[in-house]
Amino acid sequence: MAQSTTLPHPAASATHDAPRTGNWDGGNEPFKASYGKLMMWFFLLSDAFTFAAFLTTYGMIRHKHEVFTGEAKDFVFSTRWWPIPDHVFNAFPGMGEANVPLGFVALMTMILILSSVTMVLAVEAGHRMDKADVQKWLLWTILFGTTFLGSQAWEWTHFINGHHEGTVMADGTVFHGANLAMNQYGPVLFADLFFFITGFHGTHVFSGVCLLVWCFIATTNGTFEKRGHYEMIEKIGLYWHFVDLVWVFVFTFFYLV
Amino acid sequence: MASHATTEHTLAQGEIAKPNTAWIWRVFGVLVGITAVEFVFVFLMHPSTLRNSIFIVLTIMKAFFIVGEFMHLKHETKGLIWTILVPVALLVWLLVALITEGSFIGEVLQNMFK
Numbered sequence A: 001m002a003q004s005t006t007l008p009h010p011a012a013s014a015t016h017d018a019p020r021t022g023n024w025d026g027g028n029e030p031f032k033a034s035y036g037k038l039m040m041w042f043f044l045l046s047d048a049f050t051f052a053a054f055l056t057t058y059g060m061i062r063h064k065h066e067v068f069t070g071e072a073k074d075f076v077f078s079t080r081w082w083p084i085p086d087h088v089f090n091a092f093p094g095m096g097e098a099n100v101p102l103g104f105v106a107l108m109t110m111i112l113i114l115s116s117v118t119m120v121l122a123v124e125a126g127h128r129m130d131k132a133d134v135q136k137w138l139l140w141t142i143l144f145g146t147t148f149l150g151s152q153a154w155e156w157t158h159f160i161n162g163h164h165e166g167t168v169m170a171d172g173t174v175f176h177g178a179n180l181a182m183n184q185y186g187p188v189l190f191a192d193l194f195f196f197i198t199g200f201h202g203t204h205v206f207s208g209v210c211l212l213v214w215c216f217i218a219t220t221n222g223t224f225e226k227r228g229h230y231e232m233i234e235k236i237g238l239y240w241h242f243v244d245l246v247w248v249f250v251f252t253f254f255y256l257v
Numbered sequence B: 001m002a003s004h005a006t007t008e009h010t011l012a013q014g015e016i017a018k019p020n021t022a023w024i025w026r027v028f029g030v031l032v033g034i035t036a037v038e039f040v041f042v043f044l045m046h047p048s049t050l051r052n053s054i055f056i057v058l059t060i061m062k063a064f065f066i067v068g069e070f071m072h073l074k075h076e077t078k079g080l081i082w083t084i085l086v087p088v089a090l091l092v093w094l095l096v097a098l099i100t101e102g103s104f105i106g107e108v109l110q111n112m113f114k
Helices: A010-014 A035-064 A103-127 A131-161 A188-220 A223-227 A231-256 B022-044 B049-070 B078-110
Strands: none
Touching: A035 A188, A035 A231, A035 B078, A103 A131, A103 A231, A103 B022, A103 B049, A131 A188, A131 A231, A188 A223, A188 A231, A231 B022, A231 B049, B022 B049
């Protein structure tokens, strides 16, 4: 071999004077975090950019529209002003036309916070190498996650099919529910933003549930036990908490403010 | 609260440590409590800038507990904490700037033909 185009293996050259040790193979761990966990943090930061873009768009478009200034009880849906959230989201499964302002979304919020708690409990069990406990808490998290997804499906169905009374549109016809082009609740963009923001969040929850199911299978097969640590549960846990965190913001800006 | 690492010194081979979960349920209580307070404000207070400010402050408190405790960021190194917080602070700036801009555009559009 007269000429070599490849560099010598970095680990081999490092052994001449000082051997490299440690997870990042430089004898050091940046930020005292493992590679995987740090990269998960950076991914979540980039994901935060995406959601911040959505919420910024929501804030800008909402402020561009007129505000209903009368008493809350006199409020009617109109394309002239932005709707009051507790008049839009006031239905509860199995209660028909009963007025339960924000009742269902409160339940959904509780389910997601609970799923976050069971996720931390799974991570904590992983620290103790307690396989049975990890399995138990992962299953609870999957249960709450899928319940949340089901609730969101119901919420979407109700939003799309609309309230009983509907709204009289500009051409005189009564329109019920919502699609991307028109809706009974107010300006067109209100429904668009609802679909995009809650839909994007729901997609994240769905990905999270898939990852959790995979984690559960790997735990059951003893993959992490053989590896000697349950760090994968921690990384998926970071993602799951982030999804909960996004919901906290969506909840405030879409349903409360 | 940094003491929720496992205590391995007294464990025999194959033995599993006792769960240490009191802090998790305490954070859960805080999150549920803040959400309950938000609902009190939704129904007992008329919509206003003050009410919205209260919601935003409470939301940031919830975010602090989720990121700090559940995601463990509070117990990471300072470098990692700042790496996450500085870009987020810039995002908040963007949010405030564009909402202000939105109000201005709305004003222009609504008064265009007056």
